[in-house]
Amino acid sequence: MRLLLIEDERELADALSAALSKHGIVTDHTTHLADAFELTRQNTYDAILLDRRLPDGEGLTFIPMLRRTGTDAPVIVLTARNEPLERVEGLDVGADDYLGKPFLVDELMARLRAVLRRPPSLAELQITVGRMVIDPLHLSVTVASTPLDLPRRELLVLVALAKRKDKTVLRSTLEAAVYNYEEEIQSNALDAHISRLRKRLLDAGAGVAIHNIRGVGYLLREE
Amino acid sequence: MRLLLIEDERELADALSAALSKHGIVTDHTTHLADAFELTRQNTYDAILLDRRLPDGEGLTFIPMLRRTGTDAPVIVLTARNEPLERVEGLDVGADDYLGKPFLVDELMARLRAVLRRPPSLAELQITVGRMVIDPLHLSVTVASTPLDLPRRELLVLVALAKRKDKTVLRSTLEAAVYNYEEEIQSNALDAHISRLRKRLLDAGAGVAIHNIRGVGYLLREE
DNA sequence: CCGCGAAGATTGCGGCAGCATGACGGGGAC
DNA sequence: GTCCCCGTCATGCTGCCGCAATCTTCGCGG
Numbered sequence: 001m002r003l004l005l006i007e008d009e010r011e012l013a014d015a016l017s018a019a020l021s022k023h024g025i026v027t028d029h030t031t032h033l034a035d036a037f038e039l040t041r042q043n044t045y046d047a048i049l050l051d052r053r054l055p056d057g058e059g060l061t062f063i064p065m066l067r068r069t070g071t072d073a074p075v076i077v078l079t080a081r082n083e084p085l086e087r088v089e090g091l092d093v094g095a096d097d098y099l100g101k102p103f104l105v106d107e108l109m110a111r112l113r114a115v116l117r118r119p120p121s122l123a124e125l126q127i128t129v130g131r132m133v134i135d136p137l138h139l140s141v142t143v144a145s146t147p148l149d150l151p152r153r154e155l156l157v158l159v160a161l162a163k164r165k166d167k168t169v170l171r172s173t174l175e176a177a178v179y180n181y182e183e184e185i186q187s188n189a190l191d192a193h194i195s196r197l198r199k200r201l202l203d204a205g206a207g208v209a210i211h212n213i214r215g216v217g218y219l220l221r222e223e
Numbered sequence: 224m225r226l227l228l229i230e231d232e233r234e235l236a237d238a239l240s241a242a243l244s245k246h247g248i249v250t251d252h253t254t255h256l257a258d259a260f261e262l263t264r265q266n267t268y269d270a271i272l273l274d275r276r277l278p279d280g281e282g283l284t285f286i287p288m289l290r291r292t293g294t295d296a297p298v299i300v301l302t303a304r305n306e307p308l309e310r311v312e313g314l315d316v317g318a319d320d321y322l323g324k325p326f327l328v329d330e331l332m333a334r335l336r337a338v339l340r341r342p343p344s345l346a347e348l349q350i351t352v353g354r355m356v357i358d359p360l361h362l363s364v365t366v367a368s369t370p371l372d373l374p375r376r377e378l379l380v381l382v383a384l385a386k387r388k389d390k391t392v393l394r395s396t397l398e399a400a401v402y403n404y405e406e407e408i409q410s411n412a413l414d415a416h417i418s419r420l421r422k423r424l425l426d427a428g429a430g431v432a433i434h435n436i437r438g439v440g441y442l443l444r445e446e
Numbered sequence: 447c448c449g450c451g452a453a454g455a456t457t458g459c460g461g462c463a464g465c466a467t468g469a470c471g472g473g474g475a476c
Numbered sequence: 477g478t479c480c481c482c483g484t485c486a487t488g489c490t491g492c493c494g495c496a497a498t499c500t501t502c503g504c505g506g
Contacts, residue, residue, distance in 0.1 A: 001359075001379075001382075001400070002399055002400060002403070023362065024362045024375055024378060024379055024382075026379075026399075026400065026401065026402065026403045027403060028403050028404055043399065043404075044399070074341075084326070084327045084329070084330050085327075085329070087330055087333065088327070088329050088330050088332075088333040091330075091333035091334060091336065091337040092333050092336065094340070095337065096337055096340075096341065097320070097337070103307070104307045104308075104311075106307070106308070106311050107307045107310055107311050107314075109311075110310065110311040110314035110315050111314060113314065113315065113360040113361070114314040114318065114319055114320070115341075116360060117317070117319075117360070135390070138387070138390060138391065138392070138393065138396075139391060139393060139439060139440075140387075140390040140391040142389075142390070146389075147389050147390060147391070147442060147444070149391065149434070149436040149439075149442065150436075151437060151438065151491085151492055151493080152437065152438030152439050152492080152493095153438075153492080153493070154492095155439060185494075185495095186494090186495085187494060187495050187496070188453095188454080188455090188494095188495085188496085189493070189494050189495075191453090191454060191455065191456090192455090192456080192457090192493075192494075192495085193493080194454090194455085195454090195455055195456055195457085196456090196457095196492095196493090198455090199456090212453090212454065212455090212501095212502095214452095214453065214454075214501090214502060214503075215452090215453070215503095374480085374481055374482080375481080375482095376481080376482070377481095377482095408483075408484095409483090409484090410483065410484050410485075411464095411465080411466090411483090411484080411485090412482070412483050412484075414464090414465065414466070414467090415466095415467085415482075415483075415484085416482080417465090417466085418465095418466060418467055418468090419467095419481095419482090421466090422467095435464095435465065435466090437463090437464065437465075437490085437491070437492065438463085438464070438492075
């Protein structure tokens with residue numbers, strides 16, 4: 001589990017990080033909202049601990065920003081501003097819980113658990129084709145709910161096709177999905193991947209077919 | 224919106240019902256757990272407000288009963304028993320929030336809104352794989368109901384894998400689950416953890432296998 | 447309907463990236 | 477001190493994947 005801690009009191013932050021790490025929680029720490037925003041764009045956190053009074057502004061303003069950018073990690077506000085009306089304010093801008101300082105680490109842990117007792121973050125974008133379910137975010141493929149493990153390049157090809165299922169995907173698009181700039185290919189490596197992928201999907205009984213559109217690209221659809 | 228209020232102090236209950244109805248909330252009220260249980264079987268509530276000290280028992284015992292019968296409505300505990308450790312206790316049996324008496328109706332409303340914003344709490348409290356049961360929130364592992372204690376990093380790896388059992392977990396995801404951005408690793412530390420974890424699970428007879436998907440990540444499944 | 451060229455399919459091979467594992471040692475906890 | 481977690485290195489091995497050679501399919505024009 002990985003948390004983002006936004007807190008400008010250095011000592012409290014260090015103590016908290018240490019305490020949390022004893023519970024097996026990995027904590028990233030920052031003191032400014034601007035940095036926090038950057039971090040949430042780069043990483044995915046299971047939860048966010050947020051102070052209200054911060055050097056570059058009121059912590060609560062951070063919550064709507066987060067939500068607008070699609071981060072749905074639960075936010076727990078940790079603050080000395082603990083009047084009932086302040087708590088209402090915090091919860092109503094989208095905080096998931098609100099805990100007044102000082103607090104016991106045990107209570108924080110309990111509230112964390114309460115808040116995390118919910119489905120894994122973000123909409124599980126999954127694509128279903130034939131008997132196959134593809135999760136492009138986690139790069140996982142299952143056929144009839146049993147996992148199918150594919151070599152990396154074949155997996156990338158399949159995901160690229162699945163994202164545009166029933167539509168043609170340009171050959172160049174597929175190449176871009178599998179290779180970066182440095183990796184030049186000067187042979188029919190892509191064709192080879194397609195071929196091996198077809199065989200694997202057939203063996204697994206995936207119920208899909210990869211069609212070729214001559215001179216253009218490929219297309220994935222149920223068969 | 225329809226609430227179930229379980230509270231034996233008649234005056235408080237009446238006052239609350241009145242206040243809630245001003246917010247357009249329909250409240251069913253009962254004073255006993257036995258009746259409450261019946262009501263939840265017959266109706267579907269959006270949320271449940273629960274007192275701890277009730278004529279026929281400790282209110283908290285109600286929560287596991289609810290969950291076992293498939294009711295996933297959020298529960299807010301309202302009680303005079305408001306010591307930090309009592310709050311921990313409440314949250315850990317499955318309450319979604321915990322509010323000490325006396326409280327402002329406005330704060331109750333705010334916490335209600337916060338709790339209702341969250342998707343239904345379907346998250347598994349425990350994950351079973353092979354002969355092993357994993358509690359990701361408390362970070363505990365048992366094999367055939369005897370506890371297994373693992374070193375911290377190996378535990379984190381295992382939990383991350385268990386949360387997506389039978390599905391691939393990206394190498395980068397595992398690294399993020401175990402290390403924060405300050406702790407960089409420049410070697411095969413993760414591989415080492417996996418290797419040691421495998422050995423430990425084998426020795427313990429966990430009945431699981433950690434499978435590698437070359438170039439992608441790892442996958443936990445029963446064997 | 448046939449022939450031809452180009453695009454695609456398939457398969458074997460070899461190099462090497464990526465993984466598994468054991469050993470070692472520093473360092474933190476008790 | 478003593479234990480053991482955990483990061484690092486070295487070594488061996490597996491199998492992915494780029495390449496190329498060969499065969500098949502497709503589309504077009506006559």
